[in-house]
Amino acid sequence: MPMPLYEAKAQFFRMLGHPVRIRVLELLQEGPKPVRDLLAAIEVEPSSLSQQLAVLRRSGIVKATRTGSTVVYEPACGDVAELLAAARRILSVLLAGQQDLLDELRHTEGAR
Structure with a gap:
């Protein structure tokens, strides 16, 4: 049975429910950013940022592109x-x- 819309919305808002994820989304409104710039702006441990970026990426709300060793994030919509x-x-x-x-x-x- 498909998931009811209200449950999908609740999952979406839970995905947003972390301060680092919100801050990443705010910063990405200015344009695509490499991970190093996000780290400098948010001042969290790299492993913590990586974990939160993975949540955003899996949800489909951001997309990542890799150029060499640089990963750049941007909003998916x-x-x-x-x-x-x-x-x-x-x-x-x-x-x-x-x-x-x-x-x-x-x-x-x-x-x-």
Whole structure:
């Protein structure tokens, strides 16, 4: 029996559920990057980056090309940029709501 769409979506979001993977996808929005540039920007152990890149590659969200000893990664499709932008918009709204609550808390604390 085929996987229900909601399960496929849940698997997709689980695949995104690691800070290094999100950071890689953000960096790749600027254009294809060799692993050495990703390592310099993210500052994680090479083995950790390699593991996270493998997850992204297996999922099909990024693709890798090798030239000699250099491996360059890039997004497999342009929709990743839209997804990251939507996440930023949603987080902005959520964090603004938290800021409102924090401001209210500070205001009530000062009234004591």
